[in-house]
Amino acid sequence: MQTVIKLDNVRKHYGSKVALDDMTITIGKGEIFGIVGPNGAGKTTLIEIIEGLRLADSGSATVLGKDVRKHADEIKQRIGVLLQSTSIPERAKVKEVFALFASFYKKSVDPHEITRFLGLEDKQNAYVKSLSGGWKQRVSLALALINDPEIVFLDEPSMGLDPNARGEMWNIIHRLRDDGRTIVVTTHYMEEAETLCDRVAVIDKGRLIALDTPKNLIAQLGGTKRISFKTDVRAAKETLSALAHVVHVEWGTDLVKLHSDDMDQTLKGLFQLAAQEDWLVSGLRLEDASMNDVFSKLTAQERGNTE
Numbered sequence: 001m002q003t004v005i006k007l008d009n010v011r012k013h014y015g016s017k018v019a020l021d022d023m024t025i026t027i028g029k030g031e032i033f034g035i036v037g038p039n040g041a042g043k044t045t046l047i048e049i050i051e052g053l054r055l056a057d058s059g060s061a062t063v064l065g066k067d068v069r070k071h072a073d074e075i076k077q078r079i080g081v082l083l084q085s086t087s088i089p090e091r092a093k094v095k096e097v098f099a100l101f102a103s104f105y106k107k108s109v110d111p112h113e114i115t116r117f118l119g120l121e122d123k124q125n126a127y128v129k130s131l132s133g134g135w136k137q138r139v140s141l142a143l144a145l146i147n148d149p150e151i152v153f154l155d156e157p158s159m160g161l162d163p164n165a166r167g168e169m170w171n172i173i174h175r176l177r178d179d180g181r182t183i184v185v186t187t188h189y190m191e192e193a194e195t196l197c198d199r200v201a202v203i204d205k206g207r208l209i210a211l212d213t214p215k216n217l218i219a220q221l222g223g224t225k226r227i228s229f230k231t232d233v234r235a236a237k238e239t240l241s242a243l244a245h246v247v248h249v250e251w252g253t254d255l256v257k258l259h260s261d262d263m264d265q266t267l268k269g270l271f272q273l274a275a276q277e278d279w280l281v282s283g284l285r286l287e288d289a290s291m292n293d294v295f296s297k298l299t300a301q302e303r304g305n306t307e
């Protein structure tokens with residue numbers, strides 16, 4: 001796979017605070033690459049260095065074969081950026097905003113081509129202020145594509161969208177990848193990272209703590225699955241922890257979650273225990289491990305390792 005973004009030992013400090021600590025990442029052409037991490041992990045600094053908006057203190061960053069330090073202006077002509085919050089003139093018509101942003105680039109695509117792709121044909125004469133959140137997000141994405149970019153950076157692309165609009169956004173992102181573009185997504189939604197991304201980088205406190213496919217990251221948890229249920233009595237946590245193949249117990253006010261590496265054996269033991277102690281299991285849910293579990297475990301480990 002052709003490399004389009006390469007970071008080697010990139011470091012960035014803000015005073016005494018380390019924002020990025022020897023960050024090394026390679027992103028291939030045509031990937032949907034996810035970047036996740038807690039608030040303050042360094043995601044924004046990382047993306048701004050790749051986009052040429054901020055300089056690293058040390059290390060190297062290349063985009064499309066160009067050194068970001070030396071060729072930032074050229075790189076900006078070849079990438080598109082969807083910010084988490086884009087300031088678009090509210091009193092302008094959609095077609096006027098397209099024309100304005102197209103004028104910023106040496107090369108731009110036919111606006112009609114973008115509007116067809118994003119389903120914005122009927123919104124051309126609409127004022128931006130009249131659009132719903134989902135349509136405004138599509139307009140913002142159209143502006144990120146106006147220069148026909150080879151790499152598209154999407155910062156929280158489905159933030160604030162309802163479930164239907166979120167699904168539509170994910171479909172659009174997959175179509176962009178199918179057109180041969182590389183997509184870099186930063187997100188707080190682990191479901192989004194799991195659904196969209198070919199690979200995901202998990203960063204915390206400026207360090208890369210994991211990088212792999214969502215499937216492999218989840219498998220690294222040991223293949224655990226989750227059994228959630230309610231009971232009519234408060235069973236002893238120690239008793240539940242002792243059930244066959246239980247590796248972890250989450251104890252809520254009215255919900256118990258058992259993490260198991262053999263769900264069938266744990267379920268058998270759970271129902272035997274409930275029968276012996278004469279209490280009921282209700283609201284039973286069986287769930288595979290997910291990127292939420294990966295995120296929680298990795299970031300908890302990172303905090304434990306630095307304390």
